[in-house]
Amino acid sequence: MLKILKYSFYDLMRSRWSYVYFIFYLLLGVVLLFLNNNLSKAVITLMNVIIVLVPLIGTIFGVMYYYNSKEFTELLLAQPLKRSSIFLGQYLGVALSLSMSLILGLGIPFVFYGLFKSNDIWDFSLLLITGTFLTFIFTALAFNIALSNENKIKGFGYAILLWLFLAVIYDGLFLMSLILFEDYPLDKLSLFGTMLNPIDLSRTLILLKLDISALLGYTGAVFKKFFGTNFGLIVSIIMLSVWVVLPVLRIVYKSNRKDF
């Protein structure tokens, strides 16, 4: 698996897109720091971008890489290699190179700005950790979609739909259900609903860490009581890990049964 990982990683590192992605984050970091002139404000703005953009890039890159490396995959399948190592190697190659672009691209400007001397280092690290989690989650989901769809256009369509659903539509439905059932106590339900969507989960996790939960009203207080504690943090990290592990298991399952 490590050899496949190495080749996929180098393959991506040589492609223009990882640099574009890296430079985009580098510029984003520099511009935000320059405009806000304040670390913690820059972290908040950054969060709004990361929460939406990272899943999108992960999804598109994942689907694109799978379809583009079809020839490479077929070549590998005739070699004495396990299917699971071929596909997990490719998956990790994509997810790691994307995470590296994210961490280095954002990390460099923040470090130069004086991150290590600031109290915001924990908030910033949490931002990068959730960003990495989101990359791994959405790349794995994208690989799942690509494995199940031979047709590229269909695969891309489903992948974009999935991103749109989790990033936008889910929130809408969630909000509507809250309004619809406003007569009932909803704090447990909304807590649960947040847990089920990795994007919402990441957003809530960061927002509450940033101590601006007063803006969120009563539900905010319930959330704060849950996410603000170490218990909540651990449960959230476990949920995000589950979101990585389940799609990865399906990659293994699906790839072992597929015909090439």
Next chain:
Amino acid sequence: MVTVENLHKKFNKNVVLSGIDLNINEGGIFAVLGPNGSGKTTLIKTILGMVIPNKGAITVLGKNIKHNSEYRSKIDYLPQIANFPSNLKVKELIKMIKDLRGNTNEDVRLIKLFNLEPFLNKKLGNLSGGTKQKVNIVLTFMFDSPLIILDEPTTGLDPISLIRLKELIQTEKAKGKTLIITSHIMSFVEEVSDEIVFILEGEIYFKGTINELKTKTNQPDFEHAIASILIDNHA
């Protein structure tokens, strides 16, 4: 060497293989023939484990291939359509395959044999079909495995390369290896193969030597014998 028992495979509702039983003995050249869409490539891909059968068992060198990947180190496979990662250079591809399968020095001799030196630093996406096929042949023959599977090996080759390929096949046969070949070029099959198996609509229609086929169909030459099978079954 290779045994196939009661092999069934369908893609969605399209039945491709229905109950193939086949035994390929060690040593010699074995040709798999059949019209387009008869299931030749599917049969080969199931032996390689790239296509998962719905029913049936396959053993290669005495080992059941189900949930096994190690047996492929005993097989050299030449795929039908040479699809390579287009942004890799020829040299890098050869190095990569060596890294994955183990080292060999045969590639140097084969590259010379097929005059591929000028292409070593070119990207695979920029090569012509015939040159890609030559790279494909180098990748297949550079390892010393007891079983060699060639799917349409003659595609796109110029006459000189075709002669080189035939020589290469004969040298490997002389070493006591088993070769499985599919081809639509009947003269090529007649020239190289010791035994043939004819697949028609997912079943084995004939297995034996070319002479046996000629007697069975009452035809004087191989090409007409094959044509008569096709005409009898489609008319």
